[in-house]
Amino acid sequence: MYTASFRTQPFTTPACIQDIESSLAEKDGIVSAVVDFTENKVNVEYDSMxxxxxxxxxxxxxxxxxxxSTKVS
Incomplete structure (x- = not known):
């Protein structure tokens, strides 16, 4: 498993959190997705296979x- 942090343009409302997290969670290969509203980041754990x-x-x-921007760890 890998973790990637995606910096995005500023989010407009806290409702963005649920939208992003639930949409990504449905995708094959994504283990978890957590939005950091104040930092404008989406942290995703994923299966690189x-x-x-x-x-x-x-x-x-x-x-x-x-x-x-994206940072992988």
Whole structure:
């Protein structure tokens, strides 16, 4: 498992948290997704055999939250 932190454009409302977390949780290969509203980050634990950072960033962007940078650990 890997963890990636995606910095996004600022979130507009706390409702964004539920939208992002629930949408990502439904995707194959994503183990967990946690939004840090104050830091404009989405922290995702994922299975690299099923998905990758680029696909996850694309999913976040398609939800309306453009990814500005990514850090993998």
């Amino acid at each position: 099923k998905t990758n950072v680029e696909k996850i960033a694309d999913l976040i962007t398609k939800l309306g939250y453009p990814v500005l």
